Every structure is written in C-alpha cells, then in structure tokens.
Amino acid sequence: MEKIDVLDKKILEIVMKNARIPSKDVAQVCGVSRAAVHQRLGRLIEEKVIIGSGYQVDPKTLGYTTCTFIGMKLEKGSLYSQVVPELEKIPEVVECHFTTGPYTMMIKLYARDNEHLMDLVNGKIQHIPGVAATETLISLQQSILRPIPVNFD
Numbered sequence: 001m002e003k004i005d006v007l008d009k010k011i012l013e014i015v016m017k018n019a020r021i022p023s024k025d026v027a028q029v030c031g032v033s034r035a036a037v038h039q040r041l042g043r044l045i046e047e048k049v050i051i052g053s054g055y056q057v058d059p060k061t062l063g064y065t066t067c068t069f070i071g072m073k074l075e076k077g078s079l080y081s082q083v084v085p086e087l088e089k090i091p092e093v094v095e096c097h098f099t100t101g102p103y104t105m106m107i108k109l110y111a112r113d114n115e116h117l118m119d120l121v122n123g124k125i126q127h128i129p130g131v132a133a134t135e136t137l138i139s140l141q142q143s144i145l146r147p148i149p150v151n152f153d
Contacts (some may be wrong), residue, residue, distance in 0.1 A: 082129070103135070
C-alpha cells in the first residue's frame with residue numbers, strides 16, 4: 001500500500017461524512033482537479049483503504065427496535081471458523097468479532113422485540129454446535145456513531 005498523504009486524508013474526511021458528494025465538490029474543497037480526486041479515490045478503493053460504500057439505514061425504521069450485543073463462549077476457540085458460517089445464516093446478526101477476554105466471540109444483532117430476541121438466542125444461536133454459553137446485553141441507546149478519525153498526527 002502506498003503511503004496515505006495529506007490530500008488522501010482530506011479526501012477521506014470529506015467522503016466519510018458524505019459518500020454521495022460529487023467529485024467536483026471534493027476537488028473544489030481540496031484545491032485539485034476532479035480527475036485527481038477520482039484517481040485518488042480509485043487507488044484508495046483498490047488498496048482497500050476504502051472498504052465499502054452505501055447507505056446507512058436506521059434499523060428502527062425497518063421494525064428492528066432492539067439492538068443487542070451477545071458475548072459467546074465456545075467450547076474451544078478453534079471452533080470460531082465453524083461457528084461464523086452458522087451466524088452468517090442469521091440475517092439479524094450484523095457484526096461478529098473474535099475477541100480476547102471473557103468471551104470467545106462478540107456479536108451484534110438487531111431484533112424486532114424481546115420475543116424475537118429470545119427466539120434468536122435460544123432458538124438459533126445457542127443451537128449452533130460449539131457454542132457453550134451466551135450473555136446478552138441490550139443496548140438502551142446508541143450515543144455515538146462515527147467513523148474513525150483520519151488525521152491522527
């Protein structure tokens with residue numbers, strides 16, 4: 001990966017706030033040509049500095065009112081690679097992390113309500129081979145949602 005320079009960081013700061021901003025507007029703010037911005041964005045995507053794009057949809061508008069984090073203990077940590085494909089089959093699971101500490105894995109999921117959450121945990125997650133125990137933590141409110149800062153100098 002090539003070094004990320006000051007211009008790359010400025011472009012990233014702008015597009016992280018608004019991925020739909022036209023390249024000409026980014027170019028104007030950065031004081032460079034639209035072609036330079038387009039080329040830089042292409043390189044950042046190719047080098048996997050930018051790893052996704054799209055729209056963020058509020059899960060509540062789709063009826064998913066309960067955000068939950070579930071700490072999972074596996075019988076053996078090496079079962080992680082077998083458990084992940086099973087979790088991928090559960091569309092409500094939106095994140096999965098292999099962790100240190102008291103849990104082997106931590107997942108984030110959205111449920112319509114507590115009954116739906118109970119069905120997901122008791123009826124699906126706890127039935128995955130290798131899952132030894134779960135602990136469910138319900139998020140009462142999300143207070144911060146932001147991208148990682150680009151300028152860390």
